[in-house]
Amino acid sequence: TEYSLLDGLSRLEPLIGRAKDLGMESLAITDHGGLYGAVDFYRLSEKAGVKPIIGAEMYVAPSSRHTKGQETKTPFHMTVLAKNNQGYSNLVKLVTASHLEGFYYKPRVDRELLEQYHEGLVVLSGCPSGEVPGLISQGRTDEAMKEAAWYNDLFDDYYLELMQHDGVEDLPEINKGLVELHRETNIPIVATNDSHYTYREQSSIHDILLCIQTNAKLQDQNRMKFVDDTYYLRSAQEMQSLYPELPDAISNTQTIAEMCNVKLDFSELHLPQYMLPDGVMADEYLARICHEGLENRIDNILPEEKERLNYELEVIRHTQLANYFLVSWDIGKFARENQILVAVRGSAAASLVLYCLGVTDINPVSYGLTFERLLNVERKQMPDIDFDFQDDRREEVFNYVVSKYGRDHVAQIITFGTLGARASIRDVGRALSMPYSDTDVVAKLVPTKLHITLDEALEQSPELQVAYNSDPNVKNLVETARGVEGITRHASTHAAGLVISDEPLDNYVPLQKATKSDDQSITMTQYAMESVEALGLLKIDILGLANLTILSKTVELISATKGVEIKLTEIPLDDDR
Numbered sequence: 001t002e003y004s005l006l007d008g009l010s011r012l013e014p015l016i017g018r019a020k021d022l023g024m025e026s027l028a029i030t031d032h033g034g035l036y037g038a039v040d041f042y043r044l045s046e047k048a049g050v051k052p053i054i055g056a057e058m059y060v061a062p063s064s065r066h067t068k069g070q071e072t073k074t075p076f077h078m079t080v081l082a083k084n085n086q087g088y089s090n091l092v093k094l095v096t097a098s099h100l101e102g103f104y105y106k107p108r109v110d111r112e113l114l115e116q117y118h119e120g121l122v123v124l125s126g127c128p129s130g131e132v133p134g135l136i137s138q139g140r141t142d143e144a145m146k147e148a149a150w151y152n153d154l155f156d157d158y159y160l161e162l163m164q165h166d167g168v169e170d171l172p173e174i175n176k177g178l179v180e181l182h183r184e185t186n187i188p189i190v191a192t193n194d195s196h197y198t199y200r201e202q203s204s205i206h207d208i209l210l211c212i213q214t215n216a217k218l219q220d221q222n223r224m225k226f227v228d229d230t231y232y233l234r235s236a237q238e239m240q241s242l243y244p245e246l247p248d249a250i251s252n253t254q255t256i257a258e259m260c261n262v263k264l265d266f267s268e269l270h271l272p273q274y275m276l277p278d279g280v281m282a283d284e285y286l287a288r289i290c291h292e293g294l295e296n297r298i299d300n301i302l303p304e305e306k307e308r309l310n311y312e313l314e315v316i317r318h319t320q321l322a323n324y325f326l327v328s329w330d331i332g333k334f335a336r337e338n339q340i341l342v343a344v345r346g347s348a349a350a351s352l353v354l355y356c357l358g359v360t361d362i363n364p365v366s367y368g369l370t371f372e373r374l375l376n377v378e379r380k381q382m383p384d385i386d387f388d389f390q391d392d393r394r395e396e397v398f399n400y401v402v403s404k405y406g407r408d409h410v411a412q413i414i415t416f417g418t419l420g421a422r423a424s425i426r427d428v429g430r431a432l433s434m435p436y437s438d439t440d441v442v443a444k445l446v447p448t449k450l451h452i453t454l455d456e457a458l459e460q461s462p463e464l465q466v467a468y469n470s471d472p473n474v475k476n477l478v479e480t481a482r483g484v485e486g487i488t489r490h491a492s493t494h495a496a497g498l499v500i501s502d503e504p505l506d507n508y509v510p511l512q513k514a515t516k517s518d519d520q521s522i523t524m525t526q527y528a529m530e531s532v533e534a535l536g537l538l539k540i541d542i543l544g545l546a547n548l549t550i551l552s553k554t555v556e557l558i559s560a561t562k563g564v565e566i567k568l569t570e571i572p573l574d575d576d577r
Contacts, residue, residue: 001037001041002487002488003029005489007196008032009196009205009206012040012044015198015233018233019233020049026260028257029054030055030079030080032059033106034107035510036527039264042054051257053082053256054262055080056080058079058095058109059076059077059078059109060075060108061075062076063110065102077130079125081121081123081260082262086120087120087262089507090117092508094117098113100512100523103512103513123151123155123158123159124160124192125158127163130161131147132151136173148187152187162175162243163175164243167227190256191249197231202483205480206226206231208431209487211223219433265536266535268536269320270502270535272323274330282322282326287313289356291356297356297363315371315376319379324538325353332359335389340552343360344360344385344386346386382539387541388548389545389548390544390552401500406504409504411524412493412522412525413494413529413539414491414494414512414528416489416491418488421456422443422446425478426439428477429442442474454478464478491515496542497539499537501538511524511526555568
């Protein structure tokens with residue numbers, strides 16, 4: 001899918017819709033080395049009535065995953081599918097380890113990891129770059145049989161994978177060798193199709209996408225490209241016609257689909273557990289410190305303030321979010337104790353509980369702010385308590401959270417960049433060998449508007465309309481750019497999102513190193529924010545705000561030069577001087 005970044009053109013909804021139209025009852029996602037789209041794929045497939053099968057095309061190191069060198073730059077490919085929830089858990093563990101322990105040009109596993117996390121998985125021998133197919137193509141059939149036997153002994157469900165694509169070197173020889181291996185060993189065969197786009201007619205657009213990925217041009221002779229146009233979602237009838245003499249290869253696809261039954265649970269919360277005094281429950285402890293905070297922060301407590309606090313605590317108890325508020329209190333307390341300026345934004349300012357905890361400095365009762373904006377019993381999503389810290393000390397807060405809750409319990413959140421209207425024009429123009437100056441002129445005709453599409457740009461820009469209608473080169477550029485517009489282009493680290501869990505995070509989500517990180521940095525989830533929250537994990541936004549840094553420095557300078565100690569929270573808001 002598009003989550004094989006700049007290699008797959010298939011977007012999830014159209015892909016699932018096409019499978020449904022073709023009468024397919026199940027569909028597998030097997031992106032390169034990652035599980036980025038797995039949760040979205042699962043939910044969209046369930047909604048469409050298509051059975052989702054979660055998998056990945058993994059890379060296997062020729063020796064150890066820890067070995068790095070010229071001879072290990074090209075790992076083997078292997079198709080892995082989760083058969084059940086244990087298999088999904090093991091798949092998550094394998095993908096995480098491949099990124100955190102085995103990454104060398106590609107995220108790699110090795111036989112040690114496969115032996116450790118083999119249960120609940122269906123494994124296919126892979127494309128022509130797989131270990132067994134590769135040995136067959138080199139004429140090393142005895143070694144191929146030996147390696148196939150190792151995989152077959154380890155995995156309860158191991159299959160030899162057949163493909164048919166014109167122009168792939170040695171593929172006929174590989175298929176012949178795999179069938180012979182099947183007949184000699186009784187290891188079952190299965191037919192697959194290497195699918196990088198949804199419809200056959202998208203082949204040319206996918207070729208452009210490969211040019212964008214490799215920074216190549218269509219006219220380059222030695223660039224990476226697919227020779228034919230068969231890398232789409234073929235129908236059952238098309239697949240059957242490819243293997244008339246091997247009916248088992250087709251029927252085994254259904255056998256595999258029937259054995260794969262992963263069920264993701266979106267109903268449970270996996271909140272971090274605040275370290276409570278012995279024998280005290282989270283709701284009880286939260287109520288205690290909130291009532292103490294109410295007494296300390298308000299001199300003359302109004303009946304409506306007492307009533308409001310009890311109401312908020314009851315909603316928090318009902319939604320089982322006491323630990324969320326205690327963790328937020330803990331983070332805010334660390335900042336205040338270390339003189340790091342902190343504030344909250346948005347609906348969190350409407351909570352009297354957060355005011356009593358000292359997380360905010362706003363009494364919501366005084367300003368008529370409504371708690372239900374943050375949390376109510378009907379709300380299906382987790383509430384958002386978004387922190388702002390002075391940006392020059394934000395890293396201290398990150399480090400505290402990691403040290404308090406554990407490096408394996410805390411991660412930043414991934415975010416995906418897509419090809420916008422202007423970017424798609426520029427990237428496609430380069431692939432088409434158009435002069436940069438010409439492409440730049442067209443790109444600048446797209447109005448400056450957030451998330452504008454090319455269709456909207458054509459409606460809103462008369463100049464772009466004229467160029468599109470009068471110049472065939474511009475028309476071809478825009479039409480081609482439409483094909484890749486909106487596709488996932490790259491992964492990066494979310495500016496503020498931090499996820500904290502009760503158990504090690506790789507029990508729930510696959511992880512990798514954060515972008516622009518060193519080996520000591522905290523990790524990053526492979527699932528984006530919406531998927532992380534859907535799985536019941538706590539997401540907190542920890543933002544850096546330059547204004548708070550300016551305020552902090554100002555207070556320091558006034559103290560140093562004037563000898564006056566200013567407390568920002570004590571500056572009256574009704575002073576008009």
